[in-house]
Amino acid sequence: MMESGMRAERSLKGKKQRPDVLRLVCLAVLILFLSGAFMGAAQGADKSDKDEDEVIYNDFTLGIGDRIDISNYRVELIEIQSVKDGIAVMQVSKIGGGLDEQRAFLVNRANNFVGGAEMGGITLTVIDILDESSARVRIEYRKNLGTPSRRASDRPISAGDKPALSVQKSFDRTELNVGDEVKATVTITNEGTGKALNIRLDDSPPLPQFSYVAGYPPKIKDSLDPGQSDSAVYMMNAIKEGTIQVSAIQVSYTDSKDNLKMNSSLPFEIVINPKSIAELAVRMDSSGPIAPGGKAMVNISLANVGAAPATRIEAKGDITPPVGLEGGSFDRSFFEIPPGGEVNYSVMLSGKDPGNYTVHLKATFDGGDGSAIREGSTEVVVLKREYKYEYLLLLIPIVIIIAWLYRRHREYKY
């Protein structure tokens, strides 16, 4: 985030200075064109002198402390006083004395020393301030002064008083449901060496997919010392589903020299799913047909297969027809069933009269989107009393034989 902030800062500077530079460049080109024409005329008068007196120039990119040496002139970039205003400070001296001057340079304003290049001196122009620590400098001079050379600074580079704020904006989750609360955190860190002043956050416009609950707009400290950070948190409620591009948040601040700087976070996407609600599945099963007078267990399962907790669950059951199958109560209350959770209970039934009975269960609950009702049912069969006819069938031949034998016995009994 910090790196991105720096890039954004540089980009801003370039955009602000480009019209002035163009204007100055055009002016410089015109001057050069005129001076060239003038020098061309002079060259025609004295061909040999012309070559020696010819004014040429070189462009150098100097960092703070870097210098350009030509003949006995020494030009050193002291500081970039204002990138915004295009002011750089350079010191120009001449070995052996006679010149030791520190002067603020406006961008694209030529500064003559010892009469300037036309007069055998030098002319310096800051043609661009690249950043807080470097600038592009043009030196004009007569050819007879030799060739200018760039000398890197042999002094340690001082960071100077340069605040650099990084800004981060993040949500506590990137996928949520309509109705969910999300926490947005904005963190500003001064990663520079100077104090950041007049810090302003720009987190607009508010996202239409959220309703802002608390803490918006985020407020942070006006100033941050180097290494210090501050953060602000605000709460929102997702109110509309979709994929949302969360725009970058911008921070603007000034350094101690009142240089305005800006940085911004990276935009990111979050997904808002449809509102999560509870869905209650009612499952019932019985232990199969029961004999008259027998007992059967009805197992009831209330499972929350939704994405939100089901609350205030009230289960009520009844049996149709109401007579012939008796048992305990199906009515139960549960405070909450979390998503994926399940509650089970069983009711013992006793079959009195044969028939097919339906156990019906109605569960009302609050699923997060109002009250809902889910129902389930199961069949319980009470069998007819089974008479063991097959065993009687076995007895029939025996009874017949016995009856036959008894009859025959009676026939012969006197």
Added chain:
Amino acid sequence: MLNVIILGLGQCGNRILDAVNKEAMGGGGASKIAKYCLRPKFPSRVETLAINTAINDLKELRYTTAKDRLHVPNLHGMGANRNVGKQAFMENRDSIMGEIEKRGNFDLAFVITSTSGGTGSSFSPLLINELKRQYPNIAVVTVAILPFREEGSIYLQNAAFSMRELMELDAEGIILADNQYMKRLGGDIASAYDRINSTIARRLLFLIESLDSEMLSVTDLGDFKTVMNGGLRIGTMGFYQADGKNSSVKDAIENSLKPNNLLYPANVANDAARAMVIIQGSREHLDVDQITKEVEKIAASAGHVFKGIVVKKGQPRVLSIFTLAAAPELESIYAQAARGMQEEKEKRLRARKQLDDAFAHIEDLEEIY
């Protein structure tokens, strides 16, 4: 189909009737089970009725259904007294004849009775008489059992008088079986009775079956009546079953007439008046020429012989029925009976005289108190 009724009178007649039912069940030990699951397998339509004044005798029957047992109520039994028996029959005649009537019409009636007991010997002449009166067209054949000679003088006396009454009836004759003669069939008295009863029962069933079968050579009820009307109208039966060792039908016929195989001691060659020889067996054993020759041999001495041949699987079985022109054994029975009666009469007179002599001692005396 021949309609037959078999009446068993008295203890002896009941037991032989029970043996008939037993044989109709298959006979032997199997008949004890068979009676619970099978019906008596008679060759014709056979009805049976056991009649007795002693209820305990009826209760001892095992193979005769309860409905076929008729108790003639008599307070103290017959006491082997034929006069009491006759009176009891006359008092219960309607109920007895009613029971017989319930069994429908018949072509042939067998009356099985002992000649010596109380109920049988007294009921049988009266019953046969009633049968002939009510059913003049049916053949009534008496199967009369002569007693063991040592059973006592009353039994012999009963046998003598009973036989005389039976012979005087206008019935189709008497088939005699002599317990004394057949005693040889078993060791003790009880087993001898059982064997005698079974033997008589099997021969009767054989006869009924043969009379009602499609024969190779036909004999029928008419032939049987003719045989039974021959001679003294007293006859008996002989039976022989050939075995694997000797399956000759000729030998079987001869053996059936041998004294050992008769129910009553008789000499067929000398005493037979008419005869019927019924032969059953597999066709391969039935050599008609041999049978004819053998029958002709019998006819040479017995006068007329009816022959019947029934083709039925098995070794040759021969039943010979013949009536007698003379019955010397009967004469000895009568003689023995007469002796017994005379002895008893004399004994009684002697006893009476002794009693009178005893009473004479107090003839002129009065009781003194």
